[in-house]
Amino acid sequence: xxxxxxxxxxxxxxxxxxxxxxxxxxxxxxxxxxxxxxxxxxxxxxxxxxxxxxxxxxxxxxxxxxxxxxxxxxxxxxxxxxxxxxxxxxxxxxxxxxxxxxxxxxxxxxxxxxxxxxxxxxxxxxxxxxxxxxxxxxxxxxxxxxxxxxxxxxxxxxxxxxxxxxxxxxxxxxxxxxxxxxxxxxxxxxxxxxxxxxxxxxxxxxxxxxxxxxxxxxxxxxxxxxxxxxxxxxxxxxxxxxxxxxxxxxxxxxxxxxxxxxxxxxxxxxxxxxxxxxxxxxxxxxxxxxxxxxxxxxxxxxxxxxxxxxxxxxxxxxxxxxxxxxxxxxxxxxxxxxxxxxxxxxxxxxxxxxxxxxxxxxxxxxxxxxxxxxx
Ligand code: SF4
Numbered sequence: 620x621x622x623x624x625x626x627x628x629x630x631x632x633x634x635x636x637x638x639x640x641x642x643x644x645x646x647x648x649x650x651x652x653x654x655x656x657x658x659x660x661x662x663x664x665x666x667x668x669x670x671x672x673x674x675x676x677x678x679x680x681x682x683x684x685x686x687x688x689x690x691x692x693x694x695x696x697x698x699x700x701x702x703x704x705x706x707x708x709x710x711x712x713x714x715x716x717x718x719x720x721x722x723x724x725x726x727x728x729x730x731x732x733x734x735x736x737x738x739x740x741x742x743x744x745x746x747x748x749x750x751x752x753x754x755x756x757x758x759x760x761x762x763x764x765x766x767x768x769x770x771x772x773x774x775x776x777x778x779x780x781x782x783x784x785x786x787x788x789x790x791x792x793x794x795x796x797x798x799x800x801x802x803x804x805x806x807x808x809x810x811x812x813x814x815x816x817x818x819x820x821x822x823x824x825x826x827x828x829x830x831x832x833x834x835x836x837x838x839x840x841x842x843x844x845x846x847x848x849x850x851x852x853x854x855x856x857x858x859x860x861x862x863x864x865x866x867x868x869x870x871x872x873x874x875x876x877x878x879x880x881x882x883x884x885x886x887x888x889x890x891x892x893x894x895x896x897x898x899x900x901x902x903x904x905x906x907x908x909x910x911x912x913x914x915x916x917x918x919x920x921x922x923x924x925x926x927x928x929x930x931x932x933x934x935x936x937x938x939x940x941x942x943x944x945x946x947x948x949x950x951x952x953x954x955x956x957x958x959x960x961x962x963x964x965x966x967x968x969x970x971x972x973x974x975x976x977x978x979x980x981x982x983x984x985x986x987x988x989x990x991x992x993x994x
Contacts, residue, residue, distance in 0.1 A: 628681070630689075634649035660910050667916065680711050681715045718733060720742070742812075744783045746758055781811065782810075783814070789833045809870035810864070899926065944977065945975045947974060
C-alpha cells in the first residue's frame with residue numbers, strides 16, 4: 620500500500636430512458652447499440668488509464684457510478700466494470716462504492732447481482748412522492764416505485780441507501796412537500812439529497828415556463844421548504860451536513876465529501892471531470908468523439924488546467940464553504956478580504972465563531988455569489 624490519501628473514481632454513464640424536462644446533464648437516450656459501444660469504449664479507457672497510471676499507486680477510497688442512469692446498463696456490465704476497476708487500481712476493502720439508479724429501472728435480481736459484486740451504496744432518484752409533481756418535470760415512473768425499490772435494495776443487501784429529492788416543483792405547495800417528506804422517512808434511508816429545482820437554460824422546463832405553460836419558481840416558497848426539510852429530517856436523526864445533503868451519523872457520502880474537501884478523483888466516461896496532482900481535466904462531452912478517441916487508443920481528454928498552490932487552496936475554500944461546518948477563517952484572512960467578510964456577516968450571509976466561517980441559511984441560498992465575493 621503506497622498511500623491512504625482519499626482518492627475517488629467517478630464513472631459517468633451518459634444514458635437515460637427519457638430526458639426529464641429540467642435536466643441539462645450531458646446524456647443520450649439509451650439504445651442498446653450505443654450502450655454496448657460505450658461499454659466497450661469505457662473498458663478501453665480504464666485499461667489505457669491503467670497503463671498511464673495517473674493515480675501513482677494511490678488506493679481508491681470511493682467509486683461512484685453516476686449519470687445519467689447507470690442502471691441503463693445491464694447489471695452484468697456494471698459488475699464487469701467494477702471488477703475491471705478493482706483489478707486496475709488498488710481499492711480499499713472499506714471503499715464506498717455507489718451506483719445511482721432510477722427506481723423503475725432495477726429488478727430484485729439485478730440489485731442482488733450488484734450487492735454481491737461489492738456495490739455498497741445505492742442512490743435512487745425519487746424526486747417526489749406525489750404523482751402530480753412528476754408531470755411538469757417530465758419525470759417517468761410512478762411514486763410507488765421508490766418504496767418498492769428501497770425494499771428490494773434492502774433485501775438484496777444494501778444498507779447504505781440514498782434518496783434524491785427535489786423541491787419547489789411547479790404547483791407543489793409547502794404541504795405537498797411536507798407530505799413527500801412524511802412518506803420518505805418511513806423508508807428509513809441512510810442519506811437524503813434534497814435539491815431546490817433550478818431552471819437551466821435550454822431545457823424543456825425553461826421553455827414551458829417562458830411560454831406560461833408551467834408556473835415559475837417561487838423563491839420564498841423554496842426557502843420555506845428548505846427550512847421545513849432541515850427541521851423534519853433533523854427530528855428523524857438525518858442531519859444536514861452540506862447545502863443539499865443530509866445523513867444519519869456515519870453515512871455521509873464519502874465520495875461527495877472528496878469534492879468538498881479538496882480530495883482527488885479521476886473521472887471516466889463522456890464529460891467526466893478529474894482533479895489529480897493539482898490539475899483539473901475533463902473528458903469530451905460527446906459520445907461520438909469519446910468513442911472515436913478510444914477507438915484510436917487515445918484518452919478522450921479535452922483541456923487540462925494546472926492550478927497554482929494558491930488556486931488549489933482557493934478552490935478548496937470555495938467547495939469547503941458548502942459544508943455546514945464551514946472553513947477556517949484564517950484561511951481567507953488576507954487584509955483586503957477582512958472587510959468583505961465583515962460586510963457579508965453584517966448582511967446576514969455568513970456567520971463566524973471559534974475561528975470558523977460558515978454560510979447562514981440566507982448565505983446558502985446564494986452560495987455561489989458569496990464565494991465569488993470572498994475569493
Ligand atoms: S433521470 Fe436524472 S440524469 Fe436522467 S434525465 Fe432525469 S434528471 Fe437527468
